[in-house]
Amino acid sequence: MGLPLDFACYVEIDNTGGASDLVLQSANASEGSFVVGPPTWIPQGMVARLVLRDPKPSIHGSDGTIRYGYSNADLTMQAVTLHFECPTGILSNKATSSQAARVTWAKSTNPKCTWSTRVPSGGHPLFVGHVIGGGQPH
Numbered sequence: 001m002g003l004p005l006d007f008a009c010y011v012e013i014d015n016t017g018g019a020s021d022l023v024l025q026s027a028n029a030s031e032g033s034f035v036v037g038p039p040t041w042i043p044q045g046m047v048a049r050l051v052l053r054d055p056k057p058s059i060h061g062s063d064g065t066i067r068y069g070y071s072n073a074d075l076t077m078q079a080v081t082l083h084f085e086c087p088t089g090i091l092s093n094k095a096t097s098s099q100a101a102r103v104t105w106a107k108s109t110n111p112k113c114t115w116s117t118r119v120p121s122g123g124h125p126l127f128v129g130h131v132i133g134g135g136q137p138h
Contacts, residue, residue: 017133
């Protein structure tokens, strides 16, 4: 058939408004593999991107989790866990943050679509934006 089915997750972590650097603590691709990133360090003021590609051929799509540590204003170490999933079939796309204050943005199918705080249930691939310190992805 030759259909160009892309069930990857394209993730952007925007630390331009963050209070400190982000340091990777763990990364897990339960379905697929990281073909770009995740970076071990995201300096304050920078944007990082990663790509979790779905395995081909597969009935699963992509599913991954990353965890970054950072220091808050009183120098206490904190961590944020980000999860993203672009499954095949009737299952819904997912993009979450372990911290409610960290708004997760998403869109699917076309990278030129408008970002939304509601993760689109369908459409592929999945584009996810995590903005540390608030705001919308670029």
